[in-house]
Structure formats: structure tokens, C-alpha cells
Amino acid sequence: MSGLVVAMDGPSGSGKSSASRGVARALGLRYLDTGAMYRAVTWWMLQRGVNLEDSAAVAARSAEPVLVMSTDPDAPGVTVDGVDVNGPIRGPEVTGAVSAVSAVPEVRHRLVTLQREIIAESLPGGGIVVEGRDIGTVVAPDAPVKIYLTADAEARALRRTAELDGTTVEAQKSAMARRDALDSTRKADPLAKAADAVELDTTPLDLDEVIAEVLRLVKERA
Numbered sequence: 445m446s447g448l449v450v451a452m453d454g455p456s457g458s459g460k461s462s463a464s465r466g467v468a469r470a471l472g473l474r475y476l477d478t479g480a481m482y483r484a485v486t487w488w489m490l491q492r493g494v495n496l497e498d499s500a501a502v503a504a505r506s507a508e509p510v511l512v513m514s515t516d517p518d519a520p521g522v523t524v525d526g527v528d529v530n531g532p533i534r535g536p537e538v539t540g541a542v543s544a545v546s547a548v549p550e551v552r553h554r555l556v557t558l559q560r561e562i563i564a565e566s567l568p569g570g571g572i573v574v575e576g577r578d579i580g581t582v583v584a585p586d587a588p589v590k591i592y593l594t595a596d597a598e599a600r601a602l603r604r605t606a607e608l609d610g611t612t613v614e615a616q617k618s619a620m621a622r623r624d625a626l627d628s629t630r631k632a633d634p635l636a637k638a639a640d641a642v643e644l645d646t647t648p649l650d651l652d653e654v655i656a657e658v659l660r661l662v663k664e665r666a
């Protein structure tokens with residue numbers, strides 16, 4: 445029995461996680477947050493004192509962290525070497541370092557392999573909504589539904605600021621612009637819209653409207 449894969453890509457704050465979880469819930473699918481995987485590896489590298497400026501040092505240890513993902517859209521999460529890291533991976537230290545770690549080809553190769561295994565395991569149960577930066581282009585290029593979410597920089601910064609303590613819209617805007625630039629220009633698997641992805645600008649939409657539009661696209665395409 446074949447299942448459905450919905451690929452959801454886009455920059456930080458475009459609404460990927462919220463929309464993907466909502467769509468997975470509505471369709472009874474699993475949900476995979478690939479950004480949490482890059483964040484968890486980054487947390488592990490920082491814990492071990494690996495010099496993140498040295499891509500060879502990151503590559504040399506990239507096979508060590510053992511990640512276990514929860515794909516329940518009501519309780520998503522990640523453990524690394526058995527440690528629940530769902531709090532720390534959202535902190536400023538990991539957020540500031542994750543682009544450097546995710547630019548290392550060995551890290552990407554390992555995580556893309558793991559992501560494809562998780563996708564394959566979900567198919568007999570109906571399928572999965574997978575969100576990240578390279579899902580429609582690299583991880584699941586055959587996904588029948590590919591969405592590229594965007595929102596303008598001000599809206600994305602406002603959304604992130606509302607989630608985090610002790611930050612301002614301006615600080616978020618510049619941190620997000622820096623991360624977008626690093627994620628977009630890396631050689632391996634850059635943030636890019638797949639040619640066959642549908643672009644959805646979420647700036648004027650609330651979350652329910654975004655979910656409804658994605659569900660409409662799933663109905664039309666899958």
C-alpha cells in the first residue's frame with residue numbers, strides 16, 4: 445500500500461511547523477520536523493565542544509549522535525543519545541550555530557538518509573508531512589504534493605518575537621536574514637523552491653486559512 449508524502453519547505457517563521465502539524469492531524473498522517481534534527485545534531489556538537497568553524501571536525505563526528513524522532517503531530521520531538529533536547533534546541537546558542545552544522549555535507553547525508561527511512565516507515569500507515577528546507581528538492585523529490593511557504597520578513601520576525609522571551613522584532617529580523625542567507629547560499633542542498641512546488645504566501649493568512657489551502661492542494665494533487 446502506498447502512502448502520501450507532503451513536502452513543506454520555506455524559510456524560518458513562514459509557518460511550516462504549525463501548518464504541517466495541522467495538515468498531518470487533519471489527514472491522520474505522521475509529521476517530521478527535519479529542522480529539529482539539524483538542531484539536535486548542533487546541540488550534540490556544542491555539548492561535545494566540537495569546533496563548529498572547522499567543518500572537517502564536524503564531519504568527523506557526524507555519525508556519532510543517535511537521534512530518535514517522534515512523528516506524532518500531537519507530540520513531536522527528538523532525543524539525542526537518549527536525552528530529550530526539545531527545550532535546548534530552540535535556544536539562541538543552537539539557533540546561532542545550526543546553519544554552520546547543516547552546511548556540512550556529511551551531516552546532511554546522514555540526516556537525509558535517516559529522513560528517508562522515517563518516510564518509508566510511515567507509508568504503510570498512510571504517509572507523512574515533512575517540513576524543512578530541501579524536502580521537495582532532495583529528501584522526497586517524488587512527493588506528489590510540494591508546498592513552498594513564504595511570508596514577508598516583517599511578518600516572520602513578528603511571529604518569532606511573539607514566541608521568544610527577551611528579543612525584539614528588529615533583532616529577530618536581522619538574525620533571520622543572516623540564517624536565510626547562510627541556508628540559501630550553502631553548496632549542498634540549499635534552501636530552494638522545487639520547480640513543481642506550489643508557493644503559498646502566508647503573510648495575509650491566519651493559520652487555519654493556511655491549513656485549509658494546503659488541504660485543498662492535497663485533494664487536488666494527491
Ligand SMILES: Nc1ncnc2c1ncn2[C@@H]1O[C@H](COP(=O)(O)OP(=O)(O)O)[C@@H](O)[C@H]1O
Nearest residue numbers: 456457458459460461462603607646649650651
Ligand atoms: N499564518 C500564520 N499567521 C500568524 N501566525 C502564524 C501563522 N503560521 C504560523 N504562525 C505562528 O508563527 C510562529 C512561527 O511558526 P512556525 O510554524 O514555527 O514556522 P516555521 O516552522 O516556518 O519556522 C509560531 O508561533 C506560529 O504559531
Ligand SMILES: Nc1ccn([C@H]2C[C@H](O)[C@@H](COP(=O)(O)OP(=O)(O)O)O2)c(=O)n1
Nearest residue numbers: 455456457478479480482542546576577578
Ligand atoms: N531540511 C532542513 C531543515 C533545516 N535545515 C537547517 C537550516 C535551518 O536554519 C536550521 C533549523 O531549521 P528549523 O526548521 O528548525 O528552523 P526554523 O524553526 O524555521 O527557524 O536547520 C536544513 O538545512 N535542512
